[in-house]
Amino acid sequence: MSDTLTITIDGKEIEAKHGQTILEAADAVGIYIPRLCSHPDLKPIGSCRVCTVMVDGRPQAACVKPVMDGMVIENETPELLQHRRNIIDMMFVEGNHFCMFCEKSGNCELQALAYRFGITAPQYPFQFPEKEVDASHPDILLDHNRCVMCARCVRASQELDGKNVFQSIGRGFDRKIGVNGERALGDTDMAADDRAADICPVGCIIKKRIGFETPVGERIYDTEPIGSDIEGVQA
Amino acid sequence: MNKMVPAIKAICEKYGNDRARLMDMVREVQDTFDHVPREAFGLIAEEANTHRVEVESVVSFYSFLSDKQQGAVVIRLCDDIIDRFQGSEAVGEALQKELGIGFGETTADGKITLEKTACIGMSDQAPAMMANDVMVTNLTPEKIPDIVAQLKSNPDPQALVAEPGDGNNADPLVNAMVDNNIREGGPVILSDYRKDAGLRKALTQTPEEVIEDVKASGLRGRGGAGFLTGFKWELTRKSAGAEKFVLCNADEGEPGTFKDRVLLTERPDLVLEGMTVAAYCIGAETGIIYLRAEYAYLRKFLEGKLNQRREANLLGNNILGNEGFNFDIRIQMGAGAYVCGEETSLISSCEGTRGDPTDRTPFPVVAGYMVAPTSVNNVESLCCAARIMDMGPGWFAAIGTKRSTGTKLLSVCGDCERPGVYEVPFGTKLQDILQRVGATDVAAVQVGGPSGQMVGPSCFQQGISYEELSTGGAMMIFSNQRDLLEVAEAFMEFFVDESCGYCVPCRVGNVLLKNRLGRVRQGEGSQEDLAYLERLGESVKKMSRCGLGQTSPNPVLSTLKNFRPVYNALVKESKTGFNPSFNIMRAVEEASTIAGRRSEIFHA
Numbered sequence: 113m114s115d116t117l118t119i120t121i122d123g124k125e126i127e128a129k130h131g132q133t134i135l136e137a138a139d140a141v142g143i144y145i146p147r148l149c150s151h152p153d154l155k156p157i158g159s160c161r162v163c164t165v166m167v168d169g170r171p172q173a174a175c176v177k178p179v180m181d182g183m184v185i186e187n188e189t190p191e192l193l194q195h196r197r198n199i200i201d202m203m204f205v206e207g208n209h210f211c212m213f214c215e216k217s218g219n220c221e222l223q224a225l226a227y228r229f230g231i232t233a234p235q236y237p238f239q240f241p242e243k244e245v246d247a248s249h250p251d252i253l254l255d256h257n258r259c260v261m262c263a264r265c266v267r268a269s270q271e272l273d274g275k276n277v278f279q280s281i282g283r284g285f286d287r288k289i290g291v292n293g294e295r296a297l298g299d300t301d302m303a304a305d306d307r308a309a310d311i312c313p314v315g316c317i318i319k320k321r322i323g324f325e326t327p328v329g330e331r332i333y334d335t336e337p338i339g340s341d342i343e344g345v346q347a
Numbered sequence: 348m349n350k351m352v353p354a355i356k357a358i359c360e361k362y363g364n365d366r367a368r369l370m371d372m373v374r375e376v377q378d379t380f381d382h383v384p385r386e387a388f389g390l391i392a393e394e395a396n397t398h399r400v401e402v403e404s405v406v407s408f409y410s411f412l413s414d415k416q417q418g419a420v421v422i423r424l425c426d427d428i429i430d431r432f433q434g435s436e437a438v439g440e441a442l443q444k445e446l447g448i449g450f451g452e453t454t455a456d457g458k459i460t461l462e463k464t465a466c467i468g469m470s471d472q473a474p475a476m477m478a479n480d481v482m483v484t485n486l487t488p489e490k491i492p493d494i495v496a497q498l499k500s501n502p503d504p505q506a507l508v509a510e511p512g513d514g515n516n517a518d519p520l521v522n523a524m525v526d527n528n529i530r531e532g533g534p535v536i537l538s539d540y541r542k543d544a545g546l547r548k549a550l551t552q553t554p555e556e557v558i559e560d561v562k563a564s565g566l567r568g569r570g571g572a573g574f575l576t577g578f579k580w581e582l583t584r585k586s587a588g589a590e591k592f593v594l595c596n597a598d599e600g601e602p603g604t605f606k607d608r609v610l611l612t613e614r615p616d617l618v619l620e621g622m623t624v625a626a627y628c629i630g631a632e633t634g635i636i637y638l639r640a641e642y643a644y645l646r647k648f649l650e651g652k653l654n655q656r657r658e659a660n661l662l663g664n665n666i667l668g669n670e671g672f673n674f675d676i677r678i679q680m681g682a683g684a685y686v687c688g689e690e691t692s693l694i695s696s697c698e699g700t701r702g703d704p705t706d707r708t709p710f711p712v713v714a715g716y717m718v719a720p721t722s723v724n725n726v727e728s729l730c731c732a733a734r735i736m737d738m739g740p741g742w743f744a745a746i747g748t749k750r751s752t753g754t755k756l757l758s759v760c761g762d763c764e765r766p767g768v769y770e771v772p773f774g775t776k777l778q779d780i781l782q783r784v785g786a787t788d789v790a791a792v793q794v795g796g797p798s799g800q801m802v803g804p805s806c807f808q809q810g811i812s813y814e815e816l817s818t819g820g821a822m823m824i825f826s827n828q829r830d831l832l833e834v835a836e837a838f839m840e841f842f843v844d845e846s847c848g849y850c851v852p853c854r855v856g857n858v859l860l861k862n863r864l865g866r867v868r869q870g871e872g873s874q875e876d877l878a879y880l881e882r883l884g885e886s887v888k889k890m891s892r893c894g895l896g897q898t899s900p901n902p903v904l905s906t907l908k909n910f911r912p913v914y915n916a917l918v919k920e921s922k923t924g925f926n927p928s929f930n931i932m933r934a935v936e937e938a939s940t941i942a943g944r945r946s947e948i949f950h951a
Contacts, residue, residue: 158706161850161890171889176706198886202855236859261848279400280701281407283684285858287848290407292400294389
């Protein structure tokens with residue numbers, strides 16, 4: 113078996129390696145497939161579905177689907193862009209996201225995706241759910257209002273920190289991130305220098321006392337849209 | 348809590364303190380203490396060598412588990428639309444009145460808890476409810492005072508069974524008031540058959556030959572997806588792995604479906620024979636029946652059958668003298684989650700975790716239960732396989748249509764004279780079935796349950812098959828007296844309740860669909876809302892992760908497609924030009940409450 117194989121993304125033939133996911137193969141040649149729950153240091157789980165592409169006519173999450181020789185993939189079709197936009201909208205209305213006074217603004221991947229997709233306001237009605245804010249930990253704040261259930265914290269704690277601070281609890285619309293303590297985050301062995309404290313794509317897990325260290329205007333997505341780093345890669 | 352410690356430790360020890368048996372542990376704690384107390388999460392985690400939050404994750408996922416103290420008796424009234432149309436709401440009112448509590452509450456003496464639950468598989472004898480594991484069927488509001496009085500004087504709900512139902516429902520190990528309602532048998536499953544002849548024949552062949560026979564028969568999965576059973580077994584056999592598993596999916600949760608209930612009652616040996624044939628084919632030594640919590644009343648009976656088969660050397664080591672063919676089966680109880688009928692969720696649940704589906708690369712045939720090659724088969728598929736081995740693939744393939752061979756069991760319920768189970772050859776026309784079940788004045792048939800399609804008379808000439816009207820068994824009939832969008836809204840409520848919440852489109856999209864459909868039903872929708880429903884439904888269908896999510900918008904999408912005039916009648920454009928979705932009276936309601944007076948301009 114040769115090391116490389118060929119797949120087609122939006123009509124463009126690219127080389128990929130065995131064992132890569134579609135997302136990894138696309139990243140390597142500078143094709144950006146939008147994503148939110150995926151993170152390069154974590155096992156992919158395909159929960160946000162933003163990276164859905166059509167593989168030989170069937171929808172598949174690019175972050176979890178391994179490449180196979182001859183795959184024909186559609187990424188930037190008007191239909192997929194619309195579906196992705198709809199999902200991004202859903203994440204805004206299922207929580208309580210107030211970008212204008214969120215510490216994460218400018219560094220937030222959900223907000224950055226919205227800008228990339230040209231979303232100025234969600235098309236769906238806000239659900240205004242009642243969510244908790246857990247400030248029990250001395251160094252870390254857990255604001256469930258901004259959680260998008262990507263489970264990056266769950267994975268980072270297990271895979272990178274060797275702990276088990278977080279896990280999903282409940283189901284359906286009431287699903288949320290639970291903590292491994294009797295009452296709250298303060299009862300867990302979470303530490304401020306855990307990777308799990310730094311990996312949240314939104315403003316759900318933020319560190320205390322460092323707010324606005326980087327001024328608005330100088331933050332990651334203030335100058336370039338999300339995905340620019342990948343699109344800058346030369347194959 | 349301190350008093351509970353030894354008992355909880357003993358329960359965990361009973362299951363070998365094995366993290367993979369966490370479901371069994373928390374189920375038994377629930378049964379023993381009528382809840383799984385939050386203070387016990389840490390202890391259970393310690394005993395099972397896992398983390399506290401993992402225990403909370405499991406307990407909070409399943410609807411039959413609760414971290415709040417419940418009564419010794421938990422009444423779960425079936426809240427399916429079929430039950431509602433048969434009068435379950437009046438039954439619910441009678442229950443609330445007699446018990447003096449609302450749904451979700453427990454009586455002041457702490458003895459009885461009242462809840463609603465999704466379809467319990469009794470749609471042919473609705474309204475029905477469960478009192479703990481005991482099924483109470485054919486309810487009327489008039490029967491409730493006696494039932495409640497009995498439960499108050501004797502907390503063992505089994506005492507409610509005055510007269511058992513037909514067939515094996517009268518077996519001492521079942522003793523349920525459930526009726527089989529087998530209306531029409533067919534040649535494959537519901538007829539006399541030679542017990543274990545299929546297994547004996549299979550054991551004279553090589554596993555590869557048996558797989559070839561099952562492939563040649565054209566047997567496709569009866570759960571609805573229609574994957575070729577023989578092919579699934581071949582893939583499982585060929586996948587690398589020291590250990591392999593065969594799982595029987597008896598998590599019959601699709602509302603309106605109850606044919607597996609009947610098979611497990613009347614053909615348990617055929618199901619177990621099919622599992623044994625599957626084990627022989629794929630090289631499995633362990634089988635698991637995943638039995639939905641609602642069918643717990645069949646558990647002892649099935650365990651009895653397993654014991655009989657062990658004694659007869661139909662299970663165990665060197666089965667029927669076949670050197671080296673060892674196979675045994677255990678029952679895994681579910682705990683109330685529709686999504687666990689999805690094969691990867693079912694596997695998660697068997698492994699003792701919450702029933703989130705997993706990604707299907709790798710597929711279970713490669714890495715399923717305990718990351719080993721696993722074949723998950725429907726109850727009915729396994730029955731068919733055993734019969735194919737006895738009668739031959741040619742015999743089976745000659746029944747039905749070219750692409751859908753054999754027969755299909757249908758669970759018929761709703762507005763008809765003879766609800767129950769019918770075994771029909773594939774290709775049988777819907778019109779023909781409606782005639783046989785005594786359904787006149789039919790407005791719509793929900794083929795395949797909420798995840799299937801609602802079809803009108805223009806489809807009644809189509810046949811039941813994978814290529815035309817596909818169904819896992821559910822066939823719900825609605826007369827012209829019924830509000831079809833009430834049905835669609837009830838189904839959306841079902842999916843909102845049963846979504847695991849793992850992926851965004853299913854978790855959020857279904858709530859949005861249900862809310863907008865509700866608005867349209869109230870006469871506050873416009874044509875633009877119908878377009879909104881279609882666009883949103885497409886996104887949920889295309890972008891969701893598992894079969895539940897991908898089919899969950901079907902109640903909206905199939906009614907929009909097949910019953911557009913019903914919607915159009917509700918969304919007449921307002922003559923005044925106002926946006927019908929904006930109701931000024933409702934908009935000022937909250938402000939009026941805060942102000943403590945009604946609006947001077949806008950009031951009723």
